[in-house]
Amino acid sequence: MSAQSEPLDRFYGVLRLVARFWIWFLFREVAVRAVDRVPPTGPVLLCVNHPNNLIDSLLVGTVLPRKVHYLANASLFKSPLLARFLLRAGAIPVYRREDSLDRSDRNAATFQASGEALRAGHVLAIYPEGTTHAEARVQRIKTGAARIVLDYEGSRAADAPLALIPVGLSFEARKSFRGHVLVAFGQPLSLDRHVLRARTDPVAAVAGLTEAIQTAMEAEVVQVDRLDATEVIRAVEDLYREELVRQLRAIRNLPPESIDVFRLSRTIVEAVDHFKAHDPERVADIWRRIQHYRALLAAWHVRDQAVGARLQNERPHRRLRASGVAIIGLPVFLYGMVVNAVPYLVPRWLARTFSHKETDYATIRLLASVVAFPLSWGLETWLIWRVGGAGWAAAFALSLPLSGMLAYHYLRGLDRLRARTGFAVLAITHRHAAARLLAERRGILAALERAKADFLATRDTEPGSAGPARGVPVGGFADHAEPGRRTPPITSERPR
DSSP states (O other): OTTSOOOOOHHHHHHHHHHHHHHHHHEEEEEEEOGGGSOSSSOEEEEEOOSSTHHHHHHHHHHOSSOEEEEEEGGGGSSHHHHHHHHHTTOEEEOOTTTOGGGGGGHHHHHHHHHHHHHTTOEEEEOTTSSOOOSSSOOOOOSHHHHHHHHHHHHOTTSOOOEEEEEEEEESOTTOTTEEEEEEEOOOOOOHHHHHHHHHOHHHHHHHHHHHHHHHHHTTSOOOOOGGGHHHHHHHIIIIIHHHHHHHHHHHTOOGGGBOHHHHHHHHHHHHHHHHHHOHHHHHHHHHHHHHHHHHHHHHTOOHHHHHHHHHTOOHHHHHHHHHHHHHHHHHHHHHHHHHHHHHHHHHHHHHHHOOSHHHHHHHHHHHHHHHHHHHHHHHHHHHHHHHOHHHHHHHHHHHHHHHHHHHHHHHHHHHHHHHHHHHHHHHHOHHHHHHHHHHHHHHHHHHHHHHHHHHHHHHTSTTOOSSOTTOOTTSOGGGBOTTOOOOSEEEEOOO
8 A cells, every 4th residue: 555656636736736836936946956766656754954934845845746744733733724724735733742741642643643644655744853943054853753764664564665865955045035945855764774773772773763864964955063153154155155156157158047056055164164173263364354344344335245246347238238128127117016016015024023033034924925916916906907897907917927026126136236336436435445345355255265275175185085076166166057057946956
């Protein structure tokens, strides 16, 4: 029985179709890596990190062709209506000991339900960290996933073996609308050693398998092990990652969509960790320079983006072309801004007002958008129908999503133009201050370039290294790109 794949019911199919639309709406690109590691049939347990609340479940569910059952916090099932919806969607309630001591025994029912789902050949997803969080790392996971695995493997008899697969979710920026996200599926973990150990020492087997799951999950995300390095890494990414992308594009003539920004980020993390261990003074010096540069930016009310753009010395014909596009697109921008302002701004305001944690922002904005956009667009279309008839109403309805997307991109362009104009004014009114900002940024980039060269040289000379390490930057990070490949909003990538 467990060798069969669970058929998709109509309710789940519609739910996934709706989820795919909103994922497309929220993110510019969803990169999917090695999804074919999930077998098409048989029981599967997905161990997923949990950086972005409800969005995490939507992402995993939309990229997999099979139905996914989630272990969900039991507090979500308090409302009868919501509980019915979640159960139809395949969710299984989990009663956490810290939430309610008198209900902790109900976890026995949770483990029983999990085992039944696996024995039926279903895909089960669990968040072993236990709660959502905003840290750029996998927190210490709980033992529930290991216990589910060992319980199933120890009693499965003739049932199909379980595939235990780590899944990593990495967000470019949680609060960024139309950002990038990576969904990476790891190699299935080998379970034989842990199952054999469980027969003689079940406690040690659970601990060993939990540690193996932790390591496998960390390998699929941009992992920052040391919390004190987080701010340094983010600062280096803000200043340097776009420069690395520009170098890759120049060297291999690639479109920006072909650059794997998450591999670049992972390499930056590796480099910072390397220098913190072997040359901490270099990290401290770069950090001091970045802090000084940031203080200058704040003092003169200038954005780094504008300083970086001036350093790149963009060609005049490109600026002229951008100006022409801006003039031509102005009417479309004004139209799209007027008809989409309410459903765009209201969810953003609600998310900023009511999200007490960074991980709540995207979820609140998504749920508010699910209500605001259909309601606002429906009301506006009804008004046009009342005034102009069905033909005009149909044309208006079709124009709403397209004009909204164009207006958003136009607004981002205006924001960049405003920042660059502000720096241009500074260069005229306070020439020495502008020159100092340019010199500071140029010096930081030079220091990062030297660090990059030293890091790559160290990687190349490591024992057993046959050349540049896999997944390291320019000069040695050509595999951060796929030449000639433009990525649609949701893309799938086979394991390499």
